[in-house]
Amino acid sequence: MTIQEKQQQIIEEFSVFDDWLDKYAYLIELGKALPLIDEKYKTDQYLISGCQSRVWLHAEIKDGKMILTADSDAVITKGIVSLLIRVFSGHTPDEILEADMEFLNTIGLKEHLSPTRANGLQSMIKQIRLYAQVFKLKATPKSE
Amino acid sequence: MALNIEQIRKDFPILSRKVNGKPLVYLDNAATTQKPVGVMERITRYYSEENSNVHRGVHRLSQVATEEFEEARRYIAGFIGAGKPEEIVFTRGTTESVNFIATVFQQFIGAGDEILITAMEHHSNLVPWQQLCRRQNAAMKVVPVNERGELDMESFKNLITSKTKMVAVAHVSNVLGTINPVEKITGLAHDKGVPVLVDGAQAIAHLPVDVRRTDCDFYAFSAHKAYGPMGIGVLYGKEEWLNKLSPYQFGGEMVDQVGFKETTFNVLPFKFEAGTPDVCGALAMETALKYIEKNGIENIRQHEDELLEYATRELKKLRGIKIIGEAAEKTAVLSFVAGGVHPYDLGTLVDQMGVAVRTGHHCAQPLVERFGLSGTVRASFGIYNTFEEVDIFIRAVRQALDMLR
Numbered sequence: 001m002t003i004q005e006k007q008q009q010i011i012e013e014f015s016v017f018d019d020w021l022d023k024y025a026y027l028i029e030l031g032k033a034l035p036l037i038d039e040k041y042k043t044d045q046y047l048i049s050g051c052q053s054r055v056w057l058h059a060e061i062k063d064g065k066m067i068l069t070a071d072s073d074a075v076i077t078k079g080i081v082s083l084l085i086r087v088f089s090g091h092t093p094d095e096i097l098e099a100d101m102e103f104l105n106t107i108g109l110k111e112h113l114s115p116t117r118a119n120g121l122q123s124m125i126k127q128i129r130l131y132a133q134v135f136k137l138k139a140t141p142k143s144e
Numbered sequence: 145m146a147l148n149i150e151q152i153r154k155d156f157p158i159l160s161r162k163v164n165g166k167p168l169v170y171l172d173n174a175a176t177t178q179k180p181v182g183v184m185e186r187i188t189r190y191y192s193e194e195n196s197n198v199h200r201g202v203h204r205l206s207q208v209a210t211e212e213f214e215e216a217r218r219y220i221a222g223f224i225g226a227g228k229p230e231e232i233v234f235t236r237g238t239t240e241s242v243n244f245i246a247t248v249f250q251q252f253i254g255a256g257d258e259i260l261i262t263a264m265e266h267h268s269n270l271v272p273w274q275q276l277c278r279r280q281n282a283a284m285k286v287v288p289v290n291e292r293g294e295l296d297m298e299s300f301k302n303l304i305t306s307k308t309k310m311v312a313v314a315h316v317s318n319v320l321g322t323i324n325p326v327e328k329i330t331g332l333a334h335d336k337g338v339p340v341l342v343d344g345a346q347a348i349a350h351l352p353v354d355v356r357r358t359d360c361d362f363y364a365f366s367a368h369k370a371y372g373p374m375g376i377g378v379l380y381g382k383e384e385w386l387n388k389l390s391p392y393q394f395g396g397e398m399v400d401q402v403g404f405k406e407t408t409f410n411v412l413p414f415k416f417e418a419g420t421p422d423v424c425g426a427l428a429m430e431t432a433l434k435y436i437e438k439n440g441i442e443n444i445r446q447h448e449d450e451l452l453e454y455a456t457r458e459l460k461k462l463r464g465i466k467i468i469g470e471a472a473e474k475t476a477v478l479s480f481v482a483g484g485v486h487p488y489d490l491g492t493l494v495d496q497m498g499v500a501v502r503t504g505h506h507c508a509q510p511l512v513e514r515f516g517l518s519g520t521v522r523a524s525f526g527i528y529n530t531f532e533e534v535d536i537f538i539r540a541v542r543q544a545l546d547m548l549r
Contacts, residue, residue, distance in 0.1 A: 020164060021496045025547055028489075052504055052519070053488045073518075074486035075548060076493075114492065116504075 003095055006087045007103035014107040023107075027079030034082040037071040048123050052116045053077045055124060059131035065090050066135060068128065077117070080109070081124055093132035093139070101125060147443050153528050155180040155435075166498025169533045169540075174318050174346060174477050174524035175502055176368045179432070183372060186431040190424040198423055199397060199414070213423045216430035217413070223433045224344075224363065225354035226380050230412040233386070234421050237377035238345040239268040241364030242312070244379055244416070245341055246272035248389045249310060255281035258307040260338075262287040262295055262324070263514055264317040267507045269343040269364075273312055282309070289514060293320035293469035300329065304336050311340045315347035315363075319506045319522065320469025321452075321477030323351065330359045339385065345369055349526070350448060350475045352441050361385050367425065371527075372432030376425030379416075386412050393418040436527075444527050448476035451525045455534045462542055468520050476525035479506075482541075485548045487519040493544035494521075499537050 001009070017023045041058040048055045053074030060067050068089040072078040087103070088096050104110045110118060153159050156178045161168055170178060196205035198213045214229070221229040235241045253259070259273045263286050277284045285308075287300045295313075304311065311333045316323050330340045339361035347353055349370035355363045362385070366377035381389075391398055391409055395418035400408040409415045436444065455478055459465055464483030482490060491503035504519040505512040512519060523537060 021493070024493060024496060028547055053486055054518075074488045076489045077486075114495070117488075117492070 003087055003091055003099045007099075010083060010087070011103055011106050020108075020112060023112075024076060027083075028075050029079070030082045031072075031075040031078030031080075034071070034078050034085070035069065037069040041069065042071060048120070048127050052120065055081060055120065057081070057124065057127055057131075059128070059135070061093075061135045061139075064092055064139070066093060066096060066132060068131075077120065080117075080121060083109075084124055084128060088128055093136040096132040097129060097136065145440065145443050147439055147447050147527070149447070149528065149530055152439065153530075155182065156528050157181060159528060163498045163500070164496050166496075169499040169536050171523040171525065171529065171533070171537060172500045172502050173349075173526035173529075174369070174506075174522065176374065177349060177371045177526050178528070179373065180371055180435050182435060183428050183431050186428045187373065187424055190427055195424075197420055209423055213421070213426055216426040219430045220378060220426075220433060221380075223353075223437065224348075224378075224380060225356045227356060228383060231380055231383055231386065233379045233381065233413045233416040234426055235364075235377050235379050236375055236422075237366035237368070238343060238364045239366075241362075241377055241379035242269050242341065242343065243272045244392045245362055245364075245381075245389075246276045248392050250276060250280060251390060253277075253280040253282050253309050256307060257282040257309045258285050258305065259283075260285045260287065260300075260303055260308050260311045262300075262313050263289040264293070264295070264320060264322060264324075264508065264511050265312070265314055266318050266343065266345070267509070268345075269312050269314060269341075270510070273310070283307075286510075287313075289320075289322075289511065292471050293317065293322045294471045295322075295324055297325070297328070301332060304333060304338060306336070308333075308336065308338045311338055312343070313340065314343045314345075315353070316344075316350065316475050316477075317469065317508075317511070318346045318477065319479050319508045319511055319520065320471060321346075321474040321479070321524075322469060322471035323347075323473040323475060325473075326358050326360060334359065346475065346477070349436060350441075350445060352445075355380050367429035367432060370429075370432055371435055372429040373425050376422045376429055378429075383412065386416070391415055391418070395419045397421075439527060445475075447527065448525050448529075451529055451531065451534060452476040452478060454531060455523065455525075455537065458534065458538045459541070462538070462545065464545075468515055468517070478523045478525075479520040480522075481517060481520050482545055485545060487521045489548050490521050490541065490544050493547060494537070494540040497536075497540040497543065499540045501537075 042056045046056040046058050055072045057070045068085045070081045158178050196209040198210040217232045218229045221232045285303045288296045333340045341362040342360045344363050344365040348365040361382050363380040368374040398410050398418040400410050466481050468479040487503040502522045
């Protein structure tokens with residue numbers, strides 16, 4: 001599935017719920033289901049700043065594709081980061097850098113988050129893009 | 145006298161709005177209180193009928209504005225039991241009041257001197273002193289807090305020494321609700337000749353404040369936590385202290401004679417009020433404090449105490465709840481954590497149910513860490529909160545915990 005298709009899928013999943021409380025319940029479910037990150041990555045080095053809750057995000061490259069894992073001490077935050085992982089993990093840095101984030105607006109997540117949480121979401125996206133940029137640079141053969 | 149809360153609620157238009165499709169239950173009064181319609185009308189009236197610059201115009205409007213502004217100062221002085229209106233300096237709020245003193249006090253602080261604060265201070269009564277100590281090579285000492293959230297007064301006695309140059313203490317903790325024994329603290333400090341600054345941000349709308357009885361040297365508070373507008377507050381200072389201190393900021397209004405070589409400064413309180421003051425803010429603050437007076441601070445206190453007692457009892461019935469701050473003397477601030485649940489998640493979900501609480505470290509990071517936490521959920525009550533709202537709050541917490549666990 002392309003990034004776009006995954007985003008579309010998430011939009012459809014969220015459209016089932018009218019009440020925001022139900023959307024949160026779904027985010028909590030996703031958060032609880034997020035595969036555990038390797039404990040060795042739960043260090044300050046992988047901590048994303050700008051969140052009221054703590055979020056650790058780890059990225060590595062396998063066969064040219066970025067693999068993301070994450071954890072948070074807050075389960076709703078975990079649910080949000082799990083959406084990002086689902087959308088971006090398994091794609092090339094180029095695909096990630098080209099992707100737009102419109103789906104977050106469409107599902108209403110951005111406008112519905114508290115200002116601190118919206119900041120946190122912004123920081124997570126920034127960090128993912130930063131990883132993608134670094135991997136892209138590393139992959140490009142140095143020119144003379 | 146019991147307050148008619150239903151009637152009081154009608155004075156606060158915002159309370160009838162909905163949030164996330166649910167009736168608003170506003171329990172974030174320690175962050176800021178809502179404003180009664182009288183305060184809003186005062187603001188409108190000032191700008192519709194009275195707006196003019198103070199202390200300088202010869203014209204009628206300027207006279208009116210000046211008289212009203214100085215009348216507000218007199219009223220506020222009386223409200224907190226100050227001896228003279230000159231002891232009331234208008235500032236932008238508690239934070240500026242503390243920064244003001246921490247800045248101008250520099251002349252009295254040398255290397256090796258000490259400033260004594262407590263472990264329950266808000267960042268705004270901590271960082272200004274810390275930075276002062278850093279500039280002057282002085283040391284900041286901290287009075288510890290016990291498990292119940294009370295000051296360790298034995299430590300306080302030991303920590304106040306001949307090196308201590310200032311004691312800075314919150315009247316009421318914004319996280320724990322603890323009411324500190326400021327009268328006793330002032331007595332002990334004065335025995336050693338040390339002045340005391342009291343941060344009254346969390347007290348002014350909830351307790352009778354009497355600066356002369358407390359005998360503190362400085363008292364700081366903000367209007368917006370006492371049903372008044374944002375952006376204005378007060379620094380009370382004893383006249384003898386204010387006369388000793390150099391100006392904090394320079395500009396118009398605060399001067400006497402200005403020349404290119406030398407300038408002499410105005411008398412109190414104008415020496416400390418450089419530039420055009422927030423006249424409208426001062427008038428609206430006066431209106432807000434009169435609103436408190438009309439209802440009676442003791443009546444407000446009793447109502448809020450009853451809410452706190454009820455909310456605490458009901459909250460404790462829920463599984464895995466730990467109350468942070470169980471001092472014998474408390475205002476209606478209820479901080480808690482729920483086992484296995486992040487405060488942020490809990491706060492987010494109860495917000496979805498229309499209940500406004502605060503989560504996090506509440507700008508008192510060292511205090512929250514002292515309890516081994518990174519944050520709490522805090523519900524804080526005001527004059528207009530009801531027992532039904534406590535019920536809604538408890539139900540919301542219960543439902544959120546069910547979702548999160």
